[in-house]
Amino acid sequence: MSNKIAVLGAGSWGSVLANLLVGNNEEVMLWSRDSEQVVTMNRWHINPQYMKDFKYSPDLKATDDMEEAVRDAEYILMVIPTKGLREVAGNLNKILVKLDQKPLLIHATKGLEQETYKRPSQMLAEEIDEDHRQDIVVLSGPSHAEDVAIQDMTAVTAACANLTAAERVQKLFSNNFFRVYTNDDVIGAEFGGALKNIIAIGAGALQGLGYKDNARAALITRGLAEIRRLGVAFGANPFTFIGLSGVGDLVVTATSRNSRNWRAGYQLGQGRQLEDVISNMGMVIEGIYTAKAAYELAQKRNVKMPITEALYRVLYEGEDIETAITNLMSRKATSEME
Ligand SMILES: NC(=O)C1=CN([C@@H]2O[C@H](COP(=O)(O)OP(=O)(O)OC[C@H]3O[C@@H](n4cnc5c(N)ncnc54)[C@H](O)[C@@H]3O)[C@@H](O)[C@H]2O)C=CC1
Numbered sequence: 262m263s264n265k266i267a268v269l270g271a272g273s274w275g276s277v278l279a280n281l282l283v284g285n286n287e288e289v290m291l292w293s294r295d296s297e298q299v300v301t302m303n304r305w306h307i308n309p310q311y312m313k314d315f316k317y318s319p320d321l322k323a324t325d326d327m328e329e330a331v332r333d334a335e336y337i338l339m340v341i342p343t344k345g346l347r348e349v350a351g352n353l354n355k356i357l358v359k360l361d362q363k364p365l366l367i368h369a370t371k372g373l374e375q376e377t378y379k380r381p382s383q384m385l386a387e388e389i390d391e392d393h394r395q396d397i398v399v400l401s402g403p404s405h406a407e408d409v410a411i412q413d414m415t416a417v418t419a420a421c422a423n424l425t426a427a428e429r430v431q432k433l434f435s436n437n438f439f440r441v442y443t444n445d446d447v448i449g450a451e452f453g454g455a456l457k458n459i460i461a462i463g464a465g466a467l468q469g470l471g472y473k474d475n476a477r478a479a480l481i482t483r484g485l486a487e488i489r490r491l492g493v494a495f496g497a498n499p500f501t502f503i504g505l506s507g508v509g510d511l512v513v514t515a516t517s518r519n520s521r522n523w524r525a526g527y528q529l530g531q532g533r534q535l536e537d538v539i540s541n542m543g544m545v546i547e548g549i550y551t552a553k554a555a556y557e558l559a560q561k562r563n564v565k566m567p568i569t570e571a572l573y574r575v576l577y578e579g580e581d582i583e584t585a586i587t588n589l590m591s592r593k594a595t596s597e598m599e
């Protein structure tokens with residue numbers, strides 16, 4: 262028997278995940294705030310702004326009416342960029358209260374909120390009444406929408422302190438090309454997913470500047486060290502960072518031309534201006550905003566994050582990337598285990 266699932270957010274990832282769930286014979290309703298996009302998706306089964314060459318299942322239904330999407334849904338999957346997540350969650354809460362529903366929440370957002378430094382699950386927990394939701398499960402890991410759309414082999418993590426809820430999500434999404442593992446470490450999964458985007462911008466920038474494989478391997482490895490340091494300072498399990506939502510996602514994002522964060526970094530490395538890069542991407546580049554939140558959070562907590570700090574200076578203080586690299590390489594010699 263199929264489950265009724267509402268997917269909120271019809272960008273590249275929300276649409277592809279909704280399509281995957283339709284392929285798994287679930288009953289899915291995709292919500293977008295953009296009515297024109299909804300008409301095009303329902304009529305032509307394409308998403309004009311994101312991955313426009315991909316043809317979605319004709320069984321995938323879209324709506325711009327959140328209440329219609331959510332009514333009777335047993336699961337609600339939120340795939341909204343960090344910046345808009347709290348607002349959408351607040352609107353969802355009003356509907357859930359009105360309809361008196363209590364769905365299981367899942368989110369696939371990767372970032373930290375500006376000013377509050379909250380993780381996505383914390384924002385959802387604050388905005389959605391406990392009486393009108395079950396647990397919140399994080400779906401994260403190395404999973405570019407472009408590859409999942411063409412059913413390339415993918416493995417991800419469903420994280421929740423309540424492993425029974427994580428297992429329900431595992432069952433919902435699993436199929437012969439999409440393998441879902443469970444994990445009880447929400448903090449680690451969310452820090453891994455958010456912070457890898459910063460390092461991916463750095464990896465793209467190195468390549469844009471002409472640096473080679475050794476440089477990229479060094480950045481990824483030392484990037485992972487500082488991601489782990491910040492995550493562990495907030496209670497994450499260090500082993501999560503050697504899993505799919507840690508090193509897995511870091512590797513795919515820091516090495517793939519499908520990554521918006523990598524591409525943004527590459528363009529910066531080639532000398533393009535930040536405003537220009539943002540306006541031409543047409544999709545969210547989470548790492549730009551997470552770099553600011555993570556930098557400020559690390560300062561407050563006194564956690565060493567030299568690569569994040571370097572990128573913060575490049576992105577927010579206009580420091581030249583080569584100068585940032587020189588400064589990173591000329592820091593006092595240190596132990597790898599710090
Ligand atoms: N694209 C990918 O391959 C993956 C993306 N993610 C994460 O998923 C989240 C969403 O990313 P994408 O789908 O790629 O973004 P996108 O840039 O392709 O699309 C974002 C979608 O969210 C909607 N949106 C933005 N703000 C909104 C608001 N305030 N209210 C309602 N709708 C709003 C936009 O209209 C658009 O449909 C991000 O946190 C991203 O890091 C995670 C894994 C893979």
Ligand SMILES: O=C(CO)COP(=O)(O)O
Binds near residue numbers: 371403510520521523
């Ligand atoms: O999180 C992602 C892949 O796992 C998507 O990364 P980008 O946002 O850089 O495209």
